[in-house]
Amino acid sequence: MIIETFKHNMAAHCESGTLTALLQHKGLEITEPMIFGMGSGLYFGYLSRTPNLNFPMFILRTKPGKLRKKVASRLGIKFKSQKFRNPEKAEKELDSLIEKVIPVAVQVDLYYMEYIPEWERVHANIHFITVIGKEGDYYTVSDSYFPRLAKLHKDNLNKARFAGGYLAPKGFLYYIDSIPESIDYKxxxxxxxxxxxxxxxxxxxxxxxxxxxxxxxxxxxxxxxxxxxxxxxxxxxxxxxxxxxxxxxxxxxxxxxxxxxxxxxxxxxxxxxxxxxxxxxxxxxxxxxxxxxxxxxxxxxxxxxxxxxxxxxxxxxxxxxxxxxxxxxxxxxxxxxx
Known part of the structure; x- marks a missing residue:
């Protein structure tokens, strides 16, 4: 099945884009820049070389996940989220949510997104996509970096959700539970x-x-x-x-x-x-x-x-x-x- 009412859009960034798409699907008229700004996503940090960081790097946005948490607390939006140790349990929970016609955001390693040209794939554990359907062994996913809905084999999705390394996804998923009737934007x-x-x-x-x-x-x-x-x-x-x-x-x-x-x-x-x-x-x-x-x-x-x-x-x-x-x-x- 596929959640036909979900509207796929490309976005400037995967985390804010995925979050915006879920909110819009739930009926909230809001833009990605507004989500980014209201979540105080703009940031800068210079990280020196450490035992866990082979070379200095700079960061341009808040820590992954912080944008969603700030949007939730400030707008009064309730999210439900889970992490898993067992890939089978993670897949079962994802399938159950899709059967309930609930679009689900998952954290993945970009490298395993088979619909992206191989030369563009790199190991990056902080990529977010939205899963909106499953037919046989393939999931239908909305990736804000890709121009259209894509198919992703369940084995690749499991690899992506349980990749190791820095900021490992650990099977993380989230979805919207409720949105308040009114929001004090000012x-x-x-x-x-x-x-x-x-x-x-x-x-x-x-x-x-x-x-x-x-x-x-x-x-x-x-x-x-x-x-x-x-x-x-x-x-x-x-x-x-x-x-x-x-x-x-x-x-x-x-x-x-x-x-x-x-x-x-x-x-x-x-x-x-x-x-x-x-x-x-x-x-x-x-x-x-x-x-x-x-x-x-x-x-x-x-x-x-x-x-x-x-x-x-x-x-x-x-x-x-x-x-x-x-x-x-x-x-x-x-x-x-x-």
């Missing part, structure tokens, strides 16, 4: 914006928010000392492009989506100030896209001398300065919203 939006401002310029550890951006800008100069050779350094520099382009909604590190959230919030509050800040955030996103392209260029060309890394460092530090000023302005505006 109150939620103000609270969410203030939370994001605090994450970026509030009292945080030195590797989080704007301070984390500045740490990234400084530390990238030392990457040649912690790489094996020029090929390794090239690989790590090009990963900056991958994180921004493929995992940060198109080169902006989620800035474009947050800009859309601010524009939609401006319409709700009838606020020209928020509208103006939305445009500024789009410009900030353009700046991150330039960083993305520059990193790809120097990484591909192995042009990684001190001058080029210095230029990359300065571009990142300049973004930090611009964003710090942006959040200071946003803080003033949100405190005067009615």
């Amino acid at each position: 109150s939620i939006i103000k609270k969410a914006i203030k939370n994001t401002i605090n994450n970026m310029i509030g009292v945080q550890p030195p590797f989080i928010g704007i301070r984390g951006m500045r740490m990234f800008g400084r530390k990238v100069l030392g990457w040649p000392k912690i790489t094996r050779d020029i090929d390794h350094l090239s690989h790590e520099i090009m990963k900056i492009n991958i994180f921004l382009e493929d995992q940060g909604t198109g080169g902006a590190g989620f800035r474009f989506m947050y800009a859309t959230f601010l524009r939609q919030a401006a319409q709700i509050f009838n606020s020209p100030e928020l509208e103006g800040l939305s445009k500024k955030m789009m410009e900030i996103g353009d700046g991150w896209r330039k960083i993305s392209y520059f990193a790809a260029k120097i990484g591909k060309n192995r042009d990684l001398g001190p001058d080029k890394l210095g230029e990359l460092s300065n571009m990142i530090l300049e973004r930090a300065d611009v964003e710090e000023q942006f959040y200071k302005e946003l803080k003033i505006v949100v405190n005067h919203l009615n």
